[in-house]
Amino acid sequence: MKNLKNKKVLITGGVRGIGKQIALEFAKNGSDIIICDLDKSSFKKNNFHDIEKLGVSCSEYFLDVTDYNNIKETRKSIIKDIGKINILINNAGIVFGGNFLKLPIEKHQKTYDVNIQGVVNMTHVFLKDLIEQEDSHIVNIASASGFTALPNGTTYASSKAAVTNFSESLINELKLDGNKHVGMTIVCPAYVNTGMFDGVKEPLFIPMLKPEKLAYKIVKAVLKNKRFVLEPSFIKLIPAIKALSPYSFFDFLGRVLGGYSSMNFWTGRKDNK
Template sequence: MSRTVRGARVLITGATRGMGALFARRAADEGASELTLWGRDAAALERSAAGLARPGLRVRTDVVDLTDLAAIDDAARSVLAGNATPDVLVNNAGVITGNGYFWEQNPREAEETLLVNTLAPMRLVSHLLPAMIADADRPKRVLNVASAAGLVPNPRMAAYAASKAAALTWSDILRLELEQADHGHVLVTTFCPSYVSTGMFAGAGAVRMTPALRPERAVDQAWRGMLAGRPFVITPPGVHLGRAARGMLPARAWDAMARVFGVHGSMESFTGR
């Protein structure tokens, strides 16, 4: 059981299913004293909370639409007012829309993707981080779920890849800023998985050397990396190969390699949830 989590207050966004629900269970199992779960579906939040009952654990649920920045402001202020400043913050919530080319998609879909995947975690951290910095009595952790798509983008997911690339860069700069400002008790980890088999990427095609991750495996890797304060958790190993090849090869050579490995065709059969 981690000393970082035992007795800690933990806030998780997108906590009703998939990796979010698994992060919540992990926090409960490791002895968190308070869990704050954010999601859009009140009934699903209540079901999640009911399944997390543990002696000494208080579970709070907040219905928050992450496409509404004012709602994030209100919910974050409520957390602070309730003396529930998190020791561990998991920015897990994410969305992806259809698999059309960028010009075929409704512009509103791109806007919602950027709101949930990029602007929402930024907005939430802007509220909570000052209080996390001020409380240096115990270690603090921020886990930001980005994506391998932010490192190795591929067609038919333009808005999603852009949102995750922005989230990835922001997250790592946040880490550097905390180090530079000597707030060493607050550590930031950026999680960059390839496809995770939660249903969010249902129908996505296989990529050579980059198998889809079981959600339990993805959460375990992210959680362990976060507790250790690792700057990045990038998984599976094939993502490192793609990242390195894209950085070293000329653009056309990388394009050819990505086609051969199935990267550029992996979203053609995507259906999602």
């Protein structure tokens, strides 16, 4: 996508954290912003003057990514109010850290419902609109944990692995169907300093990311139609190391570098329980 000016960008989970920073970064490039979120209280707390003062519009919609019918109705409202979107950013996500058996099954189910089923739901509802545009893009927020094991984050890591595989499969399906004008960027960061991962211990060589830096990288990736955003730099090595190493050696690195113990003391946001 060569130009973001006047493009309509829909961001799920956009009232805070990575989503809010992504919205701001696209706004700096002249895009009109559509914030969709489940957290009504955050809509009241967050004013979007910092986005609107950049000379773009910023609209807010209550949306539950796990509710397919709610998404369809929200789409109708967006088209009526603003028009069809050009860029879909599936950012909404949730994490529950802890021992697999000790966590209630409801938390495991909610993780999958939001992190992967939410991505599928949103994409299924909005994909036809994106195909109809001359130039459009999908950004799916996955995770570096989708490339590796994450003890005490089992369902989170596996849900993000599913996002990566879903994204790669879909973009190739679109190309085979002749829809090469629809771009795809899969974002696979390490831990991001938004509160979601409070309490985690940073692995060696993998510092906590600032959401501002990640948002900047995402926008640049959309402009260059890059398939992946892997941050920080060490994350770029993980898929190659895993592919070329025996599992015993890869697991050894996970233990020694601290990746396998990083979630041991996860607390997360106070409102994410």
